[in-house]
Amino acid sequence: MRYYMIAFCLLSMILLSACNSLKVPKTTMNHQMSATPTDIVPTNSEWKVSGHPKANEDFPVSILITDKANKPIQSFDTVHEKKMHLFLVSKDLSYFSHIHPEYKGNGEFFFKTAFPAGGDYKLISEFTPKGGGDPSVESHWLQVEGAPAKEVPLVADKKLTKVVEGKKVSLSFENLTAGKTSHMTFTIRDAQNNKPIKNLEPYLGAMGHAVAISGDAEKFLHIHPMTMEGNGPKVTFMTIFPEKGIYKIWGQFQQKGKVSTVPFVVKVP
Numbered sequence: 001m002r003y004y005m006i007a008f009c010l011l012s013m014i015l016l017s018a019c020n021s022l023k024v025p026k027t028t029m030n031h032q033m034s035a036t037p038t039d040i041v042p043t044n045s046e047w048k049v050s051g052h053p054k055a056n057e058d059f060p061v062s063i064l065i066t067d068k069a070n071k072p073i074q075s076f077d078t079v080h081e082k083k084m085h086l087f088l089v090s091k092d093l094s095y096f097s098h099i100h101p102e103y104k105g106n107g108e109f110f111f112k113t114a115f116p117a118g119g120d121y122k123l124i125s126e127f128t129p130k131g132g133g134d135p136s137v138e139s140h141w142l143q144v145e146g147a148p149a150k151e152v153p154l155v156a157d158k159k160l161t162k163v164v165e166g167k168k169v170s171l172s173f174e175n176l177t178a179g180k181t182s183h184m185t186f187t188i189r190d191a192q193n194n195k196p197i198k199n200l201e202p203y204l205g206a207m208g209h210a211v212a213i214s215g216d217a218e219k220f221l222h223i224h225p226m227t228m229e230g231n232g233p234k235v236t237f238m239t240i241f242p243e244k245g246i247y248k249i250w251g252q253f254q255q256k257g258k259v260s261t262v263p264f265v266v267k268v269p
């Protein structure tokens, strides 16, 4: 049964990534599986930003999600505890934020945010219209006025170990090749004493989340762990990078009620 599930999961991923590289589905094994692997509901989105957003100033954004006939989609599934997951990144991928817009009804989501500097930002929303098996993705580029941050060149990390908020996090891959199933493991230790952290807490219904975005900000993968078992120090994700190239990956893990975001830049051969 387990192997059947794995095979099914792989097949869904391959078919879906072939359909639309931006809409690569979740790759969790525990996640409810769709009836058919091409279960993405086609959508449109309308992003409304009032005025001209300026750096360091909160501004409101509303997103209207419609179907192909431009009728607002009424119901959304709650996936990983939320109806919509929204990722905000700067063009150079140096800035990253993961938030959850509020559902207002009648297809409309709402959030407020502020960006730390002027420049171009990509807003990537992920949601599942009710009855759709796999999440839909809609994105929008936004220009923010103000002094731009110094552009950070996106180069692959030489060392895949980072210390973030007292955690020493190492990233390792098995079978890292574009178009193939890769396993990506984060190992989390206490930066002070190097002891493995074994008390990770579920964050949005999983032992961690990972997001990968290609260097051109065109390809987006939201990845969930392969298992709910264990609370660290290792969290393994399974995914398919659709194309070769540079990707930035953010792992998010919760311990003692606090979420840490750990970024890595990798080159996928």
Ligand SMILES: [Cu+2]
Pocket: 082, 084, 085, 086, 098, 099, 100, 204
């Ligand atoms: Cu989310």
